[in-house]
Amino acid sequence: MSANLTPRAKFATTLLRTAAALSRATGRGDGSVIGGRVGLIVEPRLLELLAEGRHVVLISGTNGKTTTTRFTTAALEAIGRVATNSFGANMPTGHTTALAKAPKAEYAALECDEHYLGQLLDAARPKVVALLNLSRDQLDRAMEVTALAAKWRQTLQASAGQTTIVANADDPLIVWAASVCERVVWVAAGQSWTADSAICPNCGAHLDRFGEFWRCTNCGLNRPSPQWSVAHQGEAVVGPDGRRYDLNLQLPGRVNRANAATALAVASLFGVDPAQAAPRLSEVASVAGRYAKVERDGRHLRLLLAKNPAGWLESFDMIEPNPPVVLSLNAREVDGFDTSWIYDVDFTSLAGRKVVVTGDRRTDLAVRLEVDGVDFLVVDDVRAAIAAVPPGPVEVVANYTAFQDIRAEFNRVN
Amino acid sequence: MALSTLRIVWLYPDLLSTYGDRGNLLVLAHRARARGIDVEPMQIRSDQHIPHTADMYLIGGGEDGPQAVAADRLLQDGALSRAAEAGKPILAICAGYQLLGSSFYANGRAYEGLNILDLRSDRGPSRAVGEIAGDSHPQLGIGPITGFENHGGRTHLGEAVQPLARVTAGVGNDGTTEGAWAGHVIGTYMHGPGLARNPRLADLLLGWAIGVDPAQLPPLDDTWPERLRSERFQALQAAAQ
Numbered sequence: 001m002s003a004n005l006t007p008r009a010k011f012a013t014t015l016l017r018t019a020a021a022l023s024r025a026t027g028r029g030d031g032s033v034i035g036g037r038v039g040l041i042v043e044p045r046l047l048e049l050l051a052e053g054r055h056v057v058l059i060s061g062t063n064g065k066t067t068t069t070r071f072t073t074a075a076l077e078a079i080g081r082v083a084t085n086s087f088g089a090n091m092p093t094g095h096t097t098a099l100a101k102a103p104k105a106e107y108a109a110l111e112c113d114e115h116y117l118g119q120l121l122d123a124a125r126p127k128v129v130a131l132l133n134l135s136r137d138q139l140d141r142a143m144e145v146t147a148l149a150a151k152w153r154q155t156l157q158a159s160a161g162q163t164t165i166v167a168n169a170d171d172p173l174i175v176w177a178a179s180v181c182e183r184v185v186w187v188a189a190g191q192s193w194t195a196d197s198a199i200c201p202n203c204g205a206h207l208d209r210f211g212e213f214w215r216c217t218n219c220g221l222n223r224p225s226p227q228w229s230v231a232h233q234g235e236a237v238v239g240p241d242g243r244r245y246d247l248n249l250q251l252p253g254r255v256n257r258a259n260a261a262t263a264l265a266v267a268s269l270f271g272v273d274p275a276q277a278a279p280r281l282s283e284v285a286s287v288a289g290r291y292a293k294v295e296r297d298g299r300h301l302r303l304l305l306a307k308n309p310a311g312w313l314e315s316f317d318m319i320e321p322n323p324p325v326v327l328s329l330n331a332r333e334v335d336g337f338d339t340s341w342i343y344d345v346d347f348t349s350l351a352g353r354k355v356v357v358t359g360d361r362r363t364d365l366a367v368r369l370e371v372d373g374v375d376f377l378v379v380d381d382v383r384a385a386i387a388a389v390p391p392g393p394v395e396v397v398a399n400y401t402a403f404q405d406i407r408a409e410f411n412r413v414n
Numbered sequence: 415m416a417l418s419t420l421r422i423v424w425l426y427p428d429l430l431s432t433y434g435d436r437g438n439l440l441v442l443a444h445r446a447r448a449r450g451i452d453v454e455p456m457q458i459r460s461d462q463h464i465p466h467t468a469d470m471y472l473i474g475g476g477e478d479g480p481q482a483v484a485a486d487r488l489l490q491d492g493a494l495s496r497a498a499e500a501g502k503p504i505l506a507i508c509a510g511y512q513l514l515g516s517s518f519y520a521n522g523r524a525y526e527g528l529n530i531l532d533l534r535s536d537r538g539p540s541r542a543v544g545e546i547a548g549d550s551h552p553q554l555g556i557g558p559i560t561g562f563e564n565h566g567g568r569t570h571l572g573e574a575v576q577p578l579a580r581v582t583a584g585v586g587n588d589g590t591t592e593g594a595w596a597g598h599v600i601g602t603y604m605h606g607p608g609l610a611r612n613p614r615l616a617d618l619l620l621g622w623a624i625g626v627d628p629a630q631l632p633p634l635d636d637t638w639p640e641r642l643r644s645e646r647f648q649a650l651q652a653a654a655q
Contacts, residue, residue: 146477147477195431198427198428199428204483206459337562339562340433340562340605340607341433343440343610344434363642366638366641366642367611367638368437370638371437371444372440
């Protein structure tokens with residue numbers, strides 16, 4: 001792949017690697033963003049040039065991108081080398097770095113920020129695009145969610161061409177966006193948050209829901225029949241031909257079983273036998289600190305990242321029923337400055353357990369929990385939270401920068 | 415307190431519920447129940463009739479398209495206007511606030527509002543996003559207010575309404591005033607949600623709903639909401655320096 005690069009692109013790639021290495025060595029992070037930025041300044045077409053000749057899948061959506069990208073990478077590694085932005089740097093600078101670092105990889109699994117899907121479609125010309133879900137996320141700085149779905153629909157219509165879309169049949173916004181494409185493989189990936197799709201994205205009429213089925217009462221937009229689904233009480237994925245592939249995931253929750261189904265659907269489009277891919281997904285124990293298990297003073301913490309209402313509800317579905325729960329909330333720039341979304345999350349399922357709250361905006365959480373009748377203890381930081389719970393298992397749920405703060409406390413656990 | 419059950423209608427969560435608006439319903443229910451008042455929350459979708467018999471009505475914020483649809487359905491239904499005439503408390507947030515006026519702007523054009531409040535809204539030069547604070551109208555007796563705003567509209571008040579507050583930080587209606595009130599109807603750009611950060615505003619609405627002077631409501635332990643309020647005011651002060 002890199003053999004075909006122009007001298008200018010080769011130079012840009014070398015500079016990129018140097019900048020990334022310097023950034024890592026000086027403890028400024030993993031260097032993906034700065035490296036990509038340097039490379040793209042020297043050769044603005046670097047991403048396009050590095051992607052050329054590789055088999056690329058893009059993975060996007062509000063929640064589950066990083067985990068699904070990791071699962072997909074694990075599955076594709078059954079047949080070859082895979083370039084991937086495993087550090088969650090999901091904008092073009094991160095994609096450029098991921099490709100530059102793996103010059104010999106013939107496959108690329110790239111997590112893509114929702115707002116860059118169009119740019120990546122043009123630059124990386126993917127074979128497959130996986131679209132997971134869309135729900136409200138950081139409304140004070142990001143686009144409102146229906147507008148984002150409309151942008152995707154436009155982008156896909158203009159640029160998808162021969163790309164195959166793997167899309168969530170259970171999310172009306174995703175179905176509406178993807179249905180302009182010729183080749184779509186539908187996955188029943190579920191929808192834990194329905195409040196952003198009460199209304200048809202196509203015509204504004206009400207959507208009727210009967211169990212898992214949904215349809216628009218006016219224009220007829222409805223749930224396509226999925227080719228892939230999670231079945232047998234979550235123990236297996238069933239493929240288009242009715243074959244069953246057993247799952248034995250280490251990662252918790254319904255949503256990760258759905259992410260696994262999406263990864264298997266993607267991998268099979270690249271010619272990977274799902275029966276060969278499925279066991280590889282069980283080897284994934286944590287993803288950039290998400291789901292990582294760490295220990296201190298006899299407390300066994302499991303770290304869950306949840307950035308928005310859908311994410312918090314999904315994490316409440318994952319946690320064990322009895323252990324204490326630590327909740328941490330920040331509202332720094334990348335989190336969004338607005339904390340009002342915590343009122344979209346129902347906390348009543350935590351009542352009766354020990355709940356400890358921390359983070360920059362712990363007082364917001366305290367007020368929120370009081371309204372839901374959940375008893376809580378407020379502490380200054382994660383160390384104090386650990387001291388406040390008895391030895392044994394502890395579930396930790398935190399939003400983005402709060403999660404990174406906790407990871408830093410545990411040597412940036414992966 | 416003769417009421418056996420306080421019926422609170424939350425209007426059109428299917429259309430207007432973008433910024434934690436459900437929180438206002440939860441806060442009202444929590445504060446009423448803490449005083450021994452039973453609450454029946456009623457979520458009314460835009461394809462349902464609005465009950466005439468409720469004790470309080472809430473309407474939230476949303477995007478342009480749903481805002482225009484909501485105004486159209488509210489005009490056809492008529493129940494919210496009759497509730498306002500009957501003196502029932504109404505709390506309207508952001509897009510819901512704008513549509514209580516004579517006209518508002520959405521999808522690039524003006525729409526007819528419900529004319530419940532003497533005001534009209536149009537587009538501002540830029541989107542107002544961030545913390546908002548103000549000194550509320552002294553007659554309301556609720557002290558300074560704090561919230562978060564996120565809107566593109568600007569609102570111009572007529573003579574038959576009073577501003578909810580004079581802005582000390584943020585934009586609100588026009589950079590000078592924030593929100594509006596007349597009778598038992600309150601409109602505001604504060605989400606956050608507004609009532610979680612402004613418990614005395616919540617109690618004012620509860621008092622109106624049950625016909626009791628809010629000062630006569632049994633006091634609640636507001637340690638955490640008060641701490642949140644002072645944190646938010648302090649954060650604004652720190653940012654201003």
